[in-house]
Amino acid sequence: MDKPVIILGAKGIAQAALEIFNSNEVITYGFLEEDATMHGTEINEVSVLGNPEDEGFLKLIGKKCEAFVAVDDNKYRQFLVKMLNDNRKVQPVNAIHQSAYISTNAAIGHGNFINARVTIGTAAQVGSHCILHSGAIIEHQAELADFVQVGAGSFINSNVKIGKGAFIGSGVTIVSGVTIGKNARVGAGSVVISDVQDGETVFGNPAAPIKK
Structure with missing residues (x-):
């Protein structure tokens, strides 16, 4: 994978996904997390940038970054995938x-x-x-x-x-x-x-x- 990845979600499987990308020598650009209390924090030196629906960060996906949806809740996971498909015309990558x-x-x-x-x-x-x-x-x-x-x-x-x-x-x-x-x-x-x-x-x- 040539482009860095943005991980949507910063809890649950998100940190395991970061470990996977690190081991595969894929750069993680940052996390996007719904919980605003995590914004501005870091997980293993990777920043939680903002909300998964923030267009300022989403516009990076497709041109400069790949995306991975790291959300355990199935309904929200499906929502985020549809958002990426519809708004950014991209499919999340595998971890x-x-x-x-x-x-x-x-x-x-x-x-x-x-x-x-x-x-x-x-x-x-x-x-x-x-x-x-x-x-x-x-x-x-x-x-x-x-x-x-x-x-x-x-x-x-x-x-x-x-x-x-x-x-x-x-x-x-x-x-x-x-x-x-x-x-x-x-x-x-x-x-x-x-x-x-x-x-x-x-x-x-x-x-x-x-x-x-």
Whole structure:
């Protein structure tokens, strides 16, 4: 990556993203953070410049800088991505840790956060703007749609399909062939042996729907 990167967000995965860019010898121009109390502060010698919607900084994106959206909240993440797509006509770049393994036959989109020791197997498909935490395993021919989050140490077996915006907690195992619906949530440590419907929350071993 030739251009420096502006990180939208300064909390949660933002500092891990900075570490990834540093290790890949990519210069971080600064952070843009919604929390005004952080403006003017520094994180590992990188300044928090202002708000993510500040046109004064956003105008740098595309011409002089790349962008990466480092926001855990899925709705706000989607808002910021749409803003960059519509206003700046750019796609956020990927942040991929050096210790991650991505098969040469796998396909990944834009703006993904792929942390240490993540494995993405052959013919797997990872959409755009996903968050894959440390040690997550995406087995061969699994398919993740856009804005999916997978917790640390989770095991997504072969031929699993995960819908847009789904959240998979830490230490989850999803057995081969299962489909996880859009915006579904799987609680930490669960073992999922059957399909999960759109918007459904499941938990346990075997995972079962949580009654509202």
